[in-house]
Amino acid sequence: MFFIKQELPINEQIRAKEVQLIGDKGEKIGVVSIREALEKAEEKNLDLVLVAPNANPQVCKIMNYGKYKFEQAKKEKEAKKKQKVLEVKELRVTPNIEEHDFGFKSKNARKFLEDGNKVKITVRFRGREVNNSKAGEVVLNKFIEALGDIATVEKAPKLEGRNMFTILAKKNA
Numbered sequence: 001m002f003f004i005k006q007e008l009p010i011n012e013q014i015r016a017k018e019v020q021l022i023g024d025k026g027e028k029i030g031v032v033s034i035r036e037a038l039e040k041a042e043e044k045n046l047d048l049v050l051v052a053p054n055a056n057p058q059v060c061k062i063m064n065y066g067k068y069k070f071e072q073a074k075k076e077k078e079a080k081k082k083q084k085v086l087e088v089k090e091l092r093v094t095p096n097i098e099e100h101d102f103g104f105k106s107k108n109a110r111k112f113l114e115d116g117n118k119v120k121i122t123v124r125f126r127g128r129e130v131n132n133s134k135a136g137e138v139v140l141n142k143f144i145e146a147l148g149d150i151a152t153v154e155k156a157p158k159l160e161g162r163n164m165f166t167i168l169a170k171k172n173a
Contacts, residue, residue: 008049008050008051008065009049009050009053010047010048010049010050010065011038011041011047011048012038013050014034014048014050014058014060016034016050016057016058017033017034018031018032018033018034018057019031019032019033019034019037019050019057019058019059019060020052020055020057020058020059020060021037021040021060021061021062022051022059022060022061022062023040023061023062024044024046024061024062024063031057037060037062040062041062044062046062046063046064047062047063047064047065048060048061048062049061049062049063049065049068084116086116086117086118087117087118088117088118088119088120088167089109089112089117089118089119089120090119090120090121090122091105091108091109091119091120091121091122092122092123092124093105093121093122093123093124093139094123094124094126094129095123095125095129095132095135095136095138095139096129096135097139102139102142102143102146105121105143106143106146106147109121109143109147109151109168110147110150113147113150113151113168113169113170114150114170116170118154118167118168118169118170119147119151119167119168119169120165120166120167120168121140121143121165121166121167121168122163122164122165123136123139123140123163123164123165124162124163125162125163125164126162130162133159133164136157136159136164137157137164140157140164140165140166141157143166143168144166144168147168150170150171151168151169151170151171152168152169152170152171153166153167153168154167154168154169155167
C-alpha cells in the first residue's frame with residue numbers, strides 16, 4: 001500500500017476564516033467564507049481540500065479527496081517503476097589469468113556496462129601471490145584497456161589486504 005507523505009487538511013480541519021475557492025471543474029469562484037465553501041462542497045457531495053496553506057488567503061479546492069489520494073499513490077507507484085537501480089557487478093580474477101578466461105570475463109564486464117551497471121574487478125591473491133602485487137595491477141590495467149572504449153575508471157587499481165580492485169563505470173555519451 002502506498003501513502004501520500006503529507007496529508008492535506010480537509011473539510012472541518014481547515015481553520016481559516018476566509019479562503020480562495022476553486023470549484024470541482026477547476027474554475028475560480030473567488031474569496032468566500034469557510035462556512036460558504038463547506039456548504040458548496042457539501043452540495044456537490046465532495047470534500048473541501050486546503051491545497052495552498054501558505055497563500056494569503058489560503059486556497060481551497062472542491063474535489064473527491066479519496067480519488068485524489070488514489071491518483072497520487074498511482075503516480076508515485078509509476079515513478080518508482082521507472083527508477084533505475086544502479087548495481088555494482090563484481091568480477092573476480094586471479095593474477096595469473098589465462099587468455100580465454102580474460103576474454104570471457106571482459107565480455108561479461110562489457111555486457112554489465114552496457115546494461116548501465118558499474119563493474120568492480122577484483123584480483124584475489126592467494127598464498128605468496130600477494131608479494132607480487134604488480135601482476136595483479138597488470139591484469140587490472142589490461143581490463144581497463146580492453147574496456148576503455150565504453151568505460152571510464154571510477155576508482156583506480158588499489159590494494160586492500162589480499163585483494164586489489166578497480167571500479168569501472170559506463171562512459172557518458
